[in-house]
Amino acid sequence: MPDVSDESLAQSWHDLMGRYARLTCRLDRELEAAHGLSSSEFEVLQQLHGPAGPGKLRMTELGERAHLSQSALSRLVGRLERDGLVRRAACEADRRAVWIHITDAGRARYQEAQPTQRAILRTETWCAAVPPPEEPAG
Amino acid sequence: MPDVSDESLAQSWHDLMGRYARLTCRLDRELEAAHGLSSSEFEVLQQLHGPAGPGKLRMTELGERAHLSQSALSRLVGRLERDGLVRRAACEADRRAVWIHITDAGRARYQEAQPTQRAILRTETWCAAVPPPEEPAG
DNA sequence: GTGCATCAAATGCACAAGCATTAATTGCTC
DNA sequence: GAGCAATTAATGCTTGTGCATTTGATGCAC
Numbered sequence: 371m372p373d374v375s376d377e378s379l380a381q382s383w384h385d386l387m388g389r390y391a392r393l394t395c396r397l398d399r400e401l402e403a404a405h406g407l408s409s410s411e412f413e414v415l416q417q418l419h420g421p422a423g424p425g426k427l428r429m430t431e432l433g434e435r436a437h438l439s440q441s442a443l444s445r446l447v448g449r450l451e452r453d454g455l456v457r458r459a460a461c462e463a464d465r466r467a468v469w470i471h472i473t474d475a476g477r478a479r480y481q482e483a484q485p486t487q488r489a490i491l492r493t494e495t496w497c498a499a500v501p502p503p504e505e506p507a508g
Numbered sequence: 509m510p511d512v513s514d515e516s517l518a519q520s521w522h523d524l525m526g527r528y529a530r531l532t533c534r535l536d537r538e539l540e541a542a543h544g545l546s547s548s549e550f551e552v553l554q555q556l557h558g559p560a561g562p563g564k565l566r567m568t569e570l571g572e573r574a575h576l577s578q579s580a581l582s583r584l585v586g587r588l589e590r591d592g593l594v595r596r597a598a599c600e601a602d603r604r605a606v607w608i609h610i611t612d613a614g615r616a617r618y619q620e621a622q623p624t625q626r627a628i629l630r631t632e633t634w635c636a637a638v639p640p641p642e643e644p645a646g
Numbered sequence: 647g648t649g650c651a652t653c654a655a656a657t658g659c660a661c662a663a664g665c666a667t668t669a670a671t672t673g674c675t676c
Numbered sequence: 677g678a679g680c681a682a683t684t685a686a687t688g689c690t691t692g693t694g695c696a697t698t699t700g701a702t703g704c705a706c
Contacts, residue, residue: 376626383531383629387551390528391575398694408662413525416518429685437529442663444686449662455584464568466671466684488514489522536664546692567655580693582656587692604654604701653702662693672683 391494396490405483406453410438410446412487415455415480418472426471428461455479527634534628543621544591548576548584550625553593553618556610564609566599593617 397409407415417435418425427435429499447470450456455476461467472480535547545553555573556563565573570579585608588594593614599605610618 376630379629379635380626382635384551386524386528386635388575390524410662413522430683437526440685441665441687445662448651448686461684464672464684468685479642488518492514497517497520497524548692570655577694578655579657579695583692586656599654602654602702606655647706649704649706651702651704652698654700655698656684657696657698659694659695659697660693662691664689666687666689668685669685670684670686672681674679674681676677676679 379381393490393494393496396494397487400429400486400490401483404486405479407479409487410436410442412480412483413451414438414443414446414450415472415476415483417471418456419477419480426459426469428467430467432470450476492493525559530627531632531634534632535625536646538624538628539621542624543617545617545621548574548580549588549626550618550621552581552584553610553614553621554575556594556608557618563615564597564607566605566607568605570608588614 377468394409397412401407401409413436414432417432418427429440429443429447432438432447433440436443438446447456447458451458455473457471457473459468459469459471532547535550539545539547539550551574552570555570567578567581567585570576570585571578574581576584584632585594585596589596593611595609595611597607599607599608
């Protein structure tokens with residue numbers, strides 16, 4: 371007989387799957403339609419754009435920050451590079467590694483897409499912390 | 509300049525992505541290795557096994573409950589059927605629809621896999637509600 | 647009855663992801 | 677220095693997914 375807390379945990383997980391599926395689906399669809407980016411690509415650009423400061427990161431670090439597997443990231447960066455949004459550059463310190471630089475076009479695309487992503491996060495109910503989506507003032 | 513609450517929302521979403529990625533990855537790997545099921549297949553069997561009572565559900569209903577798209581579900585059910593875990597049956601009331609029945613083998617597989625899944629949900633930190641994973645008594 | 651919009655499910659096609667492997671580089675030991 | 681395990685990233689192969697389309701059934705208007 372299953373533990374009660376196990377069952378409520380399973381329920382929480384099921385709910386999380388639902389929220390995640392709905393949100394990712396909307397993000398993928400709308401970011402793709404409006405800016406030609408998948409949600410993963412957006413996340414990668416976000417990591418490069420923001421906290422990194424110099425706008426460059428090595429593959430491994432980038433993979434951890436964007437929660438992507440090594441092979442998924444390798445191909446994703448390939449696509450971003452093909453589209454001119456990032457650039458691969460040799461790493462002098464460790465020649466096995468590669469620096470991924472965000473390009474001007476990449477920054478522009480990210481800045482253009484950011485409001486779209488933020489708006490979806492605001493208007494889709496996916497997290498208890500999200501305030502009621504529509505609160506017509508007054 | 510971005511709204512502060514937007515940024516914290518983006519941070520929450522990023523965290524959710526991380527938790528989701530880690531957990532799904534572990535579930536997929538361990539359920540696959542131990543029971544030959546992906547996490548989505550497990551979820552589908554769970555929906556058929558549990559709340560449905562009679563152990564049958566129509567595709568559309570099943571897709572909503574398991575958070576799967578129509579085409580993903582169609583093929584997933586195809587795989588489960590090939591493996592003898594579910595059975596498709598004509599729906600007399602609406603001949604466009606299809607009943608998906610869980611088979612005895614399907615129930616057995618689910619019951620065998622459930623403890624594996626529950627254990628992962630318990631031991632992986634993915635949600636504030638999860639108690640500290642390892643609490644060596646005393 | 648005919649005609650037509652709607653809906654359920656399956657499928658062709660293109661693309662993304664995971665696993666396993668490979669190639670190149672590094673750091674460590676001797 | 678030579679030898680070797682560990683690490684970084686890319687890639688071949690197979691599998692799963694989404695989008696768009698197709699097939700077949702339903703319900704409604706006429």
